[in-house]
Each structure stands twice: as C-alpha cells, then as structure tokens.
Amino acid sequence: MIYVTDLTEYLICPYKIYLKKIKCLPMPQTPEMLTGTLIHKIYEEVLSRERIIIEQRIQEDMEIDEIFKILYADSKRVIKNVMIKYKEKLKGLEINYLDLIKELQEELKEDELLKSIQIKKYISIYGKNENLYNNLFLIKDMEYQISSNELGVTGKIDKIEYDQEGNLYPVELKTGIFTNGIKKHEKLQVAAYALLLEKEKGINVPLGFLEYYQVNQRLPFLIKEEDKIEVLEILEKVKELLNTEKEPIKERKNICQRCGYNSICWSD
C-alpha cells in the first residue's frame, strides 16, 4: 500500500520517496520535526477526549472557572503523558523538555478557556442537554484510518467532521500559523483523503479544511474534480518509481534546509 503522505512527499521531492522507499533509509529526525509531531499528537488526543469529558464531567450548575479547571486539567494530563513518551527523543535532540511543556500548557489554556465560556453560555440558555456537544462543536472522528484496495492507497485522516445534514469533511491539522496561501501538497493531501472517503462511503466530498489549531484558524477549500485527478496522476508516478526503482534527479531547493535527509543528500 502507498500512503497518502508518500504522495505529498513525492510532490515536494521525488528523491525523498526514492531514499525512503527504495533505499529504505530512515529519515533522521530534526528538532522541528519532532516538536511538530508531538504538538500534533497532543492536540489530536485533546480533541478526541473532549466530547466525553464535556458530556460526563461538566455539570449544569458549574461556573466558567470550574468548567475551565476540568478541561484544562485534562489537557495538562494529555501533555504530560505525551511528553513522557517522547522524553528520551527530546533529550537526544537537545529540546528543553520543561520549556516545551510550559509553552504547550499556555497554548491549550487559552483554548480551554474559550471552550468553557461557550459551554457556560450554552448551558445558561438551554441547560445541559444531549445536544450540547453537537451544537457547540462539530461531531468528529479523530485519526480515522482509511484504505482503498482499488487504488492501493492508505492513510490516516487527522479529523473528519460531520454536519447535521450528514455531510462529512476531511480536516488536516497543521502546526504553526497560516502564511502565503494553501500549498499544493496540502491541497493534494486533503483531496486524497476526500477521494478515499468517497470510495469508502459512496458520497461526494466537495470540501475540506486545513486547521491551524495553535492559532484557532480554519481554512476551507473546495476539492474539485481536477484535484482528485491530480491525486491519481501523482499516485501513478509513485507507483512507477516503486516499480522501476529509477533514481530521480536530485534538486537542491529551500525545503532541503528543513528536510531530515539533508545531511545525506548534501553532505558536501
């Protein structure tokens, strides 16, 4: 099976796929890559737990600060657990463990405060009813594993959101802030997930989102037919590379500075 991330990596640099898949060279991790992975994991975990926490632990008579305490305590627990799992790797890359925890706690504090205000406002008007979560936050599946034997492609969608009409939307979670427009490989990734969802569910998926969760910014974009065709074209190119094992031309680009293979490609 080919991963959706193989398609996006091919679009960025075919040589990367060659090193990874043909030469089987594991990519050395940079501090930025590790921090990105870790932040991603924390947000995914917090989002996947929030429904159950809100439905089971928030009471109708609670004030904002009490709701906040519950939500924030859970976020801090997630941060701690994920950080413990990555402690040795962080040390190895000389990333300051305690500074990173503090930074993450500050980021999530703001999110949880906003959620607490929304929850309290809803409860004061409608009471704590079974629609609280659906009405305030979209129903979602986190880390949704999806594959198509027909295409020979597999992947994990960060988040799928459902609206009240039964439509669903793939959402790609991003670290950092949004700058300089949606990149081609980001669009390709979400279009590939839309294509996989269409194959699995038999419905049309015309819209996807990029979500910059650290700054609460969401960017919707239309997934057009031509985007899905491009996914299939890139897929064919990746399959060809894997079949022929032909070494692609290596090109030095700006992206090389942040690539884990930099020292292998450009050791001179």
Ligand code: SF4
């Ligand atoms: S360092 Fe540059 S050329 Fe080498 S794999 Fe990474 S992006 Fe491609």
